[in-house]
Amino acid sequence: MGYEQNLVCFNTLDSKESWSLATYEQHDGYETWRKILAGKLTPEQIISEVKASGLRGRGGAGFPTGLKWSFMPRDVAGQKYLVCNSDESEPGTCHDRDILRYNPHSLIEGMAIAAYAMGATIAYNYIRGEFLDEPVPRFDAAVKEAYEAGLLGKNIQRSGIDFDLHTFVGAGAYICGEETALLESLEGKQGRPRFKPPFPAHFGLYGKPTTINNTQSLASVPAIMRQGAAWFAGLGPDGSGGTALFSVSGHIEKPGNYELPMGIAFKDLLNDICGGVLGGRRLKAVIPGGSSCKVLPAEIIMECTMDYNALQEAGSSFGTGAVIVMDETTCMVRVLRRIARFYMAESCGQCTPCREGTGWLYRMLTRIVEGRGEEADLQILVDVAGKIEGHTICALGDAAAWPVQSFLDHFYDEFAYMVRNDGRSIVDVAAEAAA
Amino acid sequence: MTATNDDIVNIEIDGKLVEARKGQMIIEVTDSIGVYVPRFCYHEKLSIAANCRMCLVEVEKSPKPMPACATPVVEGMKLFTKSPHAIAAQKATMEFLLINHPLDCPICDQGGECELQDLAMGFGRDISRYNDRKRVIKDQNIGPLVSTDMTRCIHCTRCVRFGEEIQGNPQLGMTGRGEYAKITTYVEQNIDHELSANIIDLCPVGALNNKPYRYSARAWEMEQRATISPHDCVGTNLYAHVLRGTVKRIVPRENESINETWISDRDRFSYEAIYNPDRLLSARIKENGKWRDIGWEDALSEAADVLRAATSEKIGFIASPAATVEESHLLARLAWHLQTANIDHRLGRRDISDQDNDPLYETLGCGIDELENQGAILVAGSNIRAEAPIIAHRLRKASLRGGAISFANAEKYEYLFDVADYLSGAGLVKMLAGIAVAAAGGESLPDSVEALCAGVEADDAQRRIAASLQDADDALVLLGNIAGRHAAYAAVRALGAAIAQLTRAKFGNITEGPNAAGASLAGVLPHRERGGKARDDAGKGVAEMLDSSLDVVVLVNVEPDADIHATTDAVAKLAQQKYVVALTPFVSDALLEVADLLLPIGTFAENSGTYINVAGTWQSFSGVANPVGESRPCWKVLRVLGNLIDAEGFDYVTSADVIEDFKSRLGDFDHSIAYQAAGKFAKPGTADAPGDEIDIALYSVDALVRRATALQLTLSAQRAKAGDIA
Secondary structure (H helix, E strand, O other), rough: OOOOOOOOOOOOOOOOOOOOHHHHOOOOOHHHHHHHHOOOOOOOOOOOOHHOOOOOOOOOOOHHHHHHHOOOOOOOOOOEEEEEOOOOOOOOOOHHHHHHHHOOHHHHHHHHHHHHHOOEEEEEEEOHOOOOOOOHHHHHHHHHHHHOOOOOOOOOOOOOOEEEEEEEOOOHHHHHHHHHHHHHHHHOOOOOOOOOOOOOOOOOOOOOOOEEEEEEHHHHHHHHHHOHHHHHHOOOOOOOEEEEEEEEEEOOOEEEEEEEEEOEEHHHHHHHOOOOHHHHHEEEEEEEOEEOOOOOOHHHHHHEEEEHHHHHHHOOOOOOOOOEEOOOOHHHHHHHHHHHHHHHHHOOOOOHHHHHHHHHHHHHHHHOOOOOHHHHHHHHHHHHHHOOOOOOOOOOHHHHHHHHHHHHHHHHHHHHHHHHHHOOHHHHHHHHHOO | OOOOOOHEEEEOOOOEEEEEEEOOEEHHHHOOOOOOOOOOOOOOOOOOOOOOOOOOOEEEEOOOEEOOOOOOOOOOOEEEOOHHHHHHHHHHHHHHHHHHOOOOOOOOOOOOHHHHHHHHHHHOOOOOOOOOOOOOOOOOOOOOOEEHHHHOOOOOOOOHHHHHHHHHHOEEEEEEHHHOEEEEEEEOOOOOOOOOHHHHHHHOOOOEEEEEOOOOHHHOEEEEEEEEEEOOOOOOOOEEEEOOOOEEEEEEEEEOOOOOOOHHHHHHHHHHHHOOOOEEOEEEEEOEEEEEOOHHHHHHHHHHHHHHHOOOEEEEEOOOOOOHHHHHHHHHHHHHOOOOOOOOOOOOOOOOOHHHHOOOOOOOOOOOOHHHOOOOEEEEOOHHHHHHHHHHHHHHHHOOOOEEEEEEEOOOOOOOOOOEEEEOOOOHHHHHHHHHHHHHHOOOOHHHHHHHHHHOOOOOOOOHHHHHHHOOHHHHHHHHOOOOOOOOHHHHHHHHHHHHHHOOOOOOOOOOOHHHHHHHHHOOOOOHHHHHOOOOOOOOOHHHHHHOOOOOEEEEOOOOOOOOOOOOHHHHHHOOOOOOOEEEEEEEEHHHOOEEEEEEEEEHHHHOOEEEEOOOOOEEEEHHHHHOOOOHHHHHHHHHHHHOOOOOOOOOOOOHHHHHHHHHHHOOOOOOOOOOOOEEEEEEHHHHHHHHHHHHHHOOHHHHHHOOOHHHHHHHHHHHHHHOOO
């Protein structure tokens, strides 16, 4: 117990109209941006502060944000871009939506600071199409407020600094969350990832140097600048500075978004914050960071802390912080089939292993669930997943492979039982026995 | 290589030390040293897609296999193309490619020459592990040239990139996502471009195939024989695929300096005309207005009799610029023997008033492959995409490299690149005079065009064009076929040359037919002998011959209703002549009307000989197909005719003997004969009225193309029939 909540991205949440400029400014919002406009902060200072904070990309890959910013060519003339990735599509993840809804100004200020640090004067916030009803208008209203307050635009407050921020609404493709597919989509093309190199820092939006950061990463920046890198780094354990937004879903008493310090023990998150497993049932497994991460069985996750290093050592990853909780009544075969269907449907189709392999995985799993599976299929499942992993242009191939590998690794018996028993789930057997 | 040390990196491929240029992709280096890495999406003429994942290789210190096509080499890189890790990755890709492929090789035209089939032999499993339902894609009709079996598609997107990058108008694209991604036209439509069928060769599988050829032969039972395209001045290199003496299809023969790996659709599909029902299968003679077949012996002695009986100055030879150098040489020698100078190949040239100043033969002014390096090009009087598709493609490349490509032509045609300026709507002389005035910039104009430019003021576009030619290091002024057929060609040419002179640009022509250069050099001209030597007494050109009443006119591969533009009413005028002998592969109503004797000659496919292209390149070829009917190669017919009229030295055995004889008689000829402006040209008046231009549609340029069934079904041919040539 005793975890402090809502320290960074949700710091306005307790106030009325937490999304308004007034509320944000009451919480010392735009303090850093005004400092920059007054000429009191250099890009180098900002980048070194963000580096020191230990902030890592919250979009899933966990790449150090400050380091990413330092890749942008510094002394090159010409347009540079900052792009915020609000195409929050990872299954289980729904916290960026709440930043857009409840604290949009933290993102706007974060983007302004980041753009200034990298010499970008134009930024786009790429928001997923499904957010059209509430998050998009809320964010747009905040941008308008900021413009009207003279915080954005050309030669802002006669500082000589230009910063224009535009909203772009996607059309609802998971793959557009991959940063280069996002750029393609932003350029008006089909959302298909580009092969790298060249990386966006050298050849990004419209061929110009571009950095793409996740919503939560950018929204964390004002707090880092306000309260210092040391404070932020100290919130979490080594290698995992700051707070995380956990989207906790599944068999849980109190599902929701929680902003908590990095490194919280999973069992505290489960029991103290989220009220325990639904109906007091037993925990079976957790996917700790969105459906692309490897699943961890209860006995492993219960010993884990929720941070980058601990989850990696446990055999999974922090991902997006989307914690999917599954209790003892869950049939792991059916869950995997549902996950496999998602990756089949969301594959962009351009490169061979993913286009062909994701459908193959789904069809085999469907056969198994429908009672037409064979024991040999289980080996082929792992083999096919292995042949997708690491062979594709973007990480969607890996994301499709890892659940298959980990589900079969940890729950092989459930799969084996099903193929031997014509599609009957071991979970159903247990339920009948209990009845 | 002139690379400095900084540009060189040392890498190791399969244990072998190799030097490579910095920034080269792995696959370029492996290809250059003969190490084969399997690939589908990679093509050296197209951008990198890296989507097939077949070329994955192992790179030291990289946990993942890397695509050789998209991974640049760096100093010290160690890579393995055949390590267990690399082979496993390649085999994995092959397994994925095959799961949804129909494996219908026995009924697929691509079978036997299929990249997927070949690589499956090396990297595929004997038995598929995939037991689920395969994907099926509904086929689309994309026109008369390319057949589609899209279920076979492996999504390499070569065809898509070809449309975007080479054609310049993307007509195919990949729609849908994941397993449902498919290659399709965005809306149901035909592909429509003069180079469109190259996607047949690009497609590594049997998804896009040759429609007219469909199901008519197997790759392994045909012979591949080299030949040269007879349709334009480019001299595109081709292979004919021949089954028991019959041409089944035509494919590109790579020649980087001419056609790269591309051929135009008419080069590919004109072969259909070889077997058109219009072919003249035996010699025919008209007696009392009725035609009857006769044997070769009778036909040739009839022709010889007619020629012998005629008065020398009343004999005329009108030859196609598609006649080979050998045939042109024999014709010129026949004419010499018969003591007539009435001989010409310039079927389209209306204005020969300044012919004494013609160059030795017309050329492009630079190599075909140098076109793309020009900083500025002015193309005047041309529908270049129809006249020479390969040259149009090079112009597009020049534009993509930043060259300023401008056009001056009364009619406005569509170009699939950024045209710097397009002057249109006025007569060519008028438009060029403006550019010449701009190029002079107030200084004095060459004498030849002074009168043409008197009182002319340049507009902004004309000034921009002049400036672009002036500013570029390499610039070119090019006159097209429409200019060549202009009623005031002398004035057009004087202006073109003046612009080139004033802007220090090169000056060149797009010529008609595949061998205008060879015909000129051989002396198939009324005013010049072999090697460009002026005749003492000039004979008659095409128009003059038809306007006179001659005893005999010999037509060589000429269809008077469609090929002659030097004068109007060619058919009626020919019908007035006393006797017309036509050497022709085809019968037509017009020929039946005007001719008295028809001698069947072979098409390019049944002939051997030499063409000199517009860059001055000599290219010899052998016959690739068996003669159709009683037809014989034209040069043989001319040779026997020479024997029969007792012309000396006509004892050639092969066409190679003819070309050797030509070369030795040519000896040291005067290479320096170039266009020299002489005299002053007056303003041409109505001869320069817009609307007077003669343009020939893409699929009407010659007798073969006009009879190629599939080409005549294309949208382009249909538009032309409806009166819209562009």
